[in-house]
Amino acid sequence: MNQLLLFITAHPREASFSNALAHAQKHLRTHKKLTVFFYADAAYIANAYNWQPANEPNLQKAWQALANTHDIPLNVCVSTALSRGITDVENSKRHQIFAQQTTQPENTDTPHTQATAYAHNLAAGFELVGLGTLAELMHQADDVQQF
Amino acid sequence: MTTKNVLLILSSPINKLSEEALLAVFALASFEHHIQIALTGEALQLLKNPAHKLCHMLASIELYDIPAVWLVNDKQNSPMENDLNHDHKNHENNNNKNNNENNHSNELAFATLAMAANAPDFLNATHTFDMVWQV
Numbered sequence: 606m607n608q609l610l611l612f613i614t615a616h617p618r619e620a621s622f623s624n625a626l627a628h629a630q631k632h633l634r635t636h637k638k639l640t641v642f643f644y645a646d647a648a649y650i651a652n653a654y655n656w657q658p659a660n661e662p663n664l665q666k667a668w669q670a671l672a673n674t675h676d677i678p679l680n681v682c683v684s685t686a687l688s689r690g691i692t693d694v695e696n697s698k699r700h701q702i703f704a705q706q707t708t709q710p711e712n713t714d715t716p717h718t719q720a721t722a723y724a725h726n727l728a729a730g731f732e733l734v735g736l737g738t739l740a741e742l743m744h745q746a747d748d749v750q751q752f
Numbered sequence: 753m754t755t756k757n758v759l760l761i762l763s764s765p766i767n768k769l770s771e772e773a774l775l776a777v778f779a780l781a782s783f784e785h786h787i788q789i790a791l792t793g794e795a796l797q798l799l800k801n802p803a804h805k806l807c808h809m810l811a812s813i814e815l816y817d818i819p820a821v822w823l824v825n826d827k828q829n830s831p832m833e834n835d836l837n838h839d840h841k842n843h844e845n846n847n848n849k850n851n852n853e854n855n856h857s858n859e860l861a862f863a864t865l866a867m868a869a870n871a872p873d874f875l876n877a878t879h880t881f882d883m884v885w886q887v
Binding site for chain 2: 612614644645646682684685688736737739740741743744745746747748749750751
């Protein structure tokens with residue numbers, strides 16, 4: 606079956622990160638089984654507020670398209686994501702992370718900031734999971750490659 | 753279900769990414785994967801600071817059945833190597849002077865690292881792992 610696990614740690618701006626996507630696309634052309642785990646700086650790919658200029662490849666959309674086409678979960682390490690300001694609603698509730706709204710009241714120079722709701726900015730298709738998931742994926746994989 | 757052999761090479765100056773890498777391999781070791789850790793390049797500077805958080809983390813590798821850390825100095829007889837020997841002696845002297853709990857902890861961390869002076873031929877050894885992760 607040749608199940609491949611891609612363990613991606615590179616920052617999305619690094620060449621290595623783009624290489625991982627190319628490798629995944631190539632693998633899926635000839636094999637069916639692929640799993641992915643984003644760790645450390647690679648977790649930045651899961652930020653829904655990422656913006657790319659039109660003349661640059663949108664790696665987040667590319668991963669989402671790949672995951673959608675081949676039904677691949679995009680696993681992201683929860684602790685490294687949270688430490689980089691990326692969270693889903695569940696973890697926002699657990700860790701009391703609130704979105705904040707800053708307003709400028711009349712007759713004062715001091716802005717007023719207040720928590721409005723639980724923050725969440727995890728991009729669609731990505732899932733926050735623990736390192737236990739990585740260990741399990743590694744057990745299941747025939748081959749592991751790190752980027 | 754197969755266990756994997758993972759080599760973590762810490763070579764960059766120690767930072768948050770190094771700590772995250774250690775946490776990951778500790779978790780993998782908890783799930784029966786075989787882990788080997790190597791220090792090389794700029795990361796060897798860690799040995800000059802045995803009170804560093806990462807030294808304390810490395811001191812706990814036996815709890816995860818991780819073998820002694822490989823110290824890979826690619827420059828034989830380099831100033832780095834001399835520095836390390838010098839620092840080791842200084843560290844021993846300091847411990848003789850002051851044997852409080854803190855120093856005992858530092859000694860433990862340093863001893864764990866120093867155990868690995870007999871790392872195998874590094875370049876050949878890297879080919880035997882399922883995954884080599886350099887930070």
